[in-house]
Amino acid sequence: xxxxxxxxxxxxxxxxxxxxxxxxxxxxxxxxxxxxxxxxxxxxxxxxxxxxxxxxxxxxxxxxxxxxxxxxxxxxxxxxxxxxxxxxxxxxxxxxxxxxxxxxxxxxxxxxxxxxxxxxxxxxxxxxxxxxxxxxxxxxxxxxxxxxxxxxxxxxxxxxxxxxxxxxxxxxxxxxxxxxxxxxxxxxxxxxxxxxxxxxxxxxxxxxxxxxx
Amino acid sequence: xxxxxxxxxxxxxxxxxxxxxxxxxxxxxxxxxxxxxxxxxxxxxxxxxxxxxxxxxxxxxxxxxxxxxxxxxxxxxxxxxxxxxxxxxxxxxxxxxxxxxxxxxxxxxxxxxxxxxxxxxxxxxxxxxxxxxxxxxxxxxxxxxxxxxxxxxxxxxxxxxxxxxxxxxxxxxxxxxxxxxxxxxxxxxxxxxxxxxxxxxxxxxxxxxxxxx
DNA sequence: AATACTTGTTCTCCTTTTGTTCTTGATCTA
DNA sequence: TAGATCAAGAACAAAAGGAGAACAAGTATT
Numbered sequence: 001x002x003x004x005x006x007x008x009x010x011x012x013x014x015x016x017x018x019x020x021x022x023x024x025x026x027x028x029x030x031x032x033x034x035x036x037x038x039x040x041x042x043x044x045x046x047x048x049x050x051x052x053x054x055x056x057x058x059x060x061x062x063x064x065x066x067x068x069x070x071x072x073x074x075x076x077x078x079x080x081x082x083x084x085x086x087x088x089x090x091x092x093x094x095x096x097x098x099x100x101x102x103x104x105x106x107x108x109x110x111x112x113x114x115x116x117x118x119x120x121x122x123x124x125x126x127x128x129x130x131x132x133x134x135x136x137x138x139x140x141x142x143x144x145x146x147x148x149x150x151x152x153x154x155x156x157x158x159x160x161x162x163x164x165x166x167x168x169x170x171x172x173x174x175x176x177x178x179x180x181x182x183x184x185x186x187x188x189x190x191x192x193x194x195x196x197x198x199x200x201x202x203x204x205x206x207x208x209x210x211x212x213x
Numbered sequence: 214x215x216x217x218x219x220x221x222x223x224x225x226x227x228x229x230x231x232x233x234x235x236x237x238x239x240x241x242x243x244x245x246x247x248x249x250x251x252x253x254x255x256x257x258x259x260x261x262x263x264x265x266x267x268x269x270x271x272x273x274x275x276x277x278x279x280x281x282x283x284x285x286x287x288x289x290x291x292x293x294x295x296x297x298x299x300x301x302x303x304x305x306x307x308x309x310x311x312x313x314x315x316x317x318x319x320x321x322x323x324x325x326x327x328x329x330x331x332x333x334x335x336x337x338x339x340x341x342x343x344x345x346x347x348x349x350x351x352x353x354x355x356x357x358x359x360x361x362x363x364x365x366x367x368x369x370x371x372x373x374x375x376x377x378x379x380x381x382x383x384x385x386x387x388x389x390x391x392x393x394x395x396x397x398x399x400x401x402x403x404x405x406x407x408x409x410x411x412x413x414x415x416x417x418x419x420x421x422x423x424x425x426x
Numbered sequence: 427a428a429t430a431c432t433t434g435t436t437c438t439c440c441t442t443t444t445g446t447t448c449t450t451g452a453t454c455t456a
Numbered sequence: 457t458a459g460a461t462c463a464a465g466a467a468c469a470a471a472a473g474g475a476g477a478a479c480a481a482g483t484a485t486t
Contacts, residue, residue, distance in 0.1 A: 243443080243444060243445090244444070244445070244446095245443080245444075256444080256445080256446095257445095257446080257447075257448085260445070260446065260447085263445095264446090275444090275445065276445095277444090277445060277446080278444095278445085279443070279444045279445070280444095281444095
């Protein structure tokens with residue numbers, strides 16, 4: 001076991017992912033599960049990186065016996081720098097949402113690793129925004145939003161609302177006994193009024209991301 | 214390894230850059246990344262300087278492997294910094310930035326795990342925004358921005374600019390032979406004109422995040 | 427017990443990235 | 457002038473990484 005062995009970038013990334021997500025996995029993840037969570041398509045490719053971590057002593061060698069990728073004690077050394085907990089929870093990227101259209105689900109679900117700062121401890125998912133209906137609060141076309149999965153919300157919260165079981169949209173919500181109002185953050189658009197039973201809450205906005213690449 | 218080996222001016226400059234910026238590099242930088250961060254265009258040229266540092270014993274010899282430029286322990290002789298070798302797969306959160314104020318460094322650096330979608334493959338760091346100078350492109354007070362570490366930018370890019378070595382700000386940049394203009398995205402604010410040598414580029418905007426918690 | 431599926435493992439083929447070397451030309455210096 | 461330093465870019469071999477096929481041992485299902 002070469003102590004001066006340096007991990008490649010991908011090996012380091014896999015190791016970090018394992019360390020940060022060990023709480024997420026009830027059992028040690030299989031190669032397939034890891035592929036899915038990390039966005040890889042080939043089990044064989046991932047295996048090469050795991051093999052590198054085994055050689056470096058960070059991962060137990062399964063030897064065809066036990067299933068799943070298990071960290072050894074050594075990974076604690078790797079943690080030298082960050083005494084804080086880095087919880088890199090993989091959050092599913094569901095699809096895109098536009099005013100007046102149902103959520104287009106992404107065919108094969110991807111996962112993103114987002115920081116705790118822009119999510120909650122409850123289950124969250126990610127949508128990509130199409131349209132400008134929330135432009136005044138800084139949510140632009142193409143932005144990603146992080147949604148906490150919930151079926152109820154308080155007045156004034158920003159929610160993903162499913163209207164008549166067909167159209168999904170991101171809006172401010174106001175709920176009264178006899179009507180539910182969905183309010184855009186764009187003064188060129190109108191608030192929409194519905195019967196309470198027409199509107200189903202699918203989650204509440206907790207975070208937002210944008211790429212300038 | 215010749216200890217009396219004297220470094221050329223450029224070699225010393227590269228070494229200083231590596232030492233003072235090692236915390237910015239999550240993983241040991243490749244030659245290309247170093248070129249980008251230092252404003253060089255030729256990997257081959259940089260390689261010669263790195264070779265000099267390898268001969269002088271300041272940098273590990275990669276020996277054809279692709280493992281990036283790593284400092285040896287010897288560089289500690291060169292400078293006495295409170296050093297801890299920080300290599301981690303997270304993006305450092307440096308501090309906050311406001312129009313007209315220097316970057317307030319966070320005392321104990323935190324790290325965030327951000328998705329690849331809102332960063333680049335080059336070294337990045339995170340700042341928190343104070344103020345409304347970029348409000349029209351959806352960057353609000355309190356938002357986090359992801360900055361790719363670079364010292365050069367193209368006209369029209371959004372950069373972290375250090376003015377007169379004291380004030381840091383996030384603005385559009387326009388560079389001309391005799392002046393550098395920093396332009397806010399807020400029509401209640403004015404563009405600022407400087408001598409080129411007054412303005413030092415510290416990075417380029419590549420991503421943004423916001424919490425609604 | 428027989429069958430189908432999963433999982434770790436190995437393999438080949440492919441693309442991109444990276445370290446390295448060389449050549450050319452510019453700039454600075456003794 | 458000659459020598460050193462440096463930038464830029466072309467070219468190349470090796471490394472890194474990814475996709476997918478194939479296989480054997482283990483597990484699940486019938």
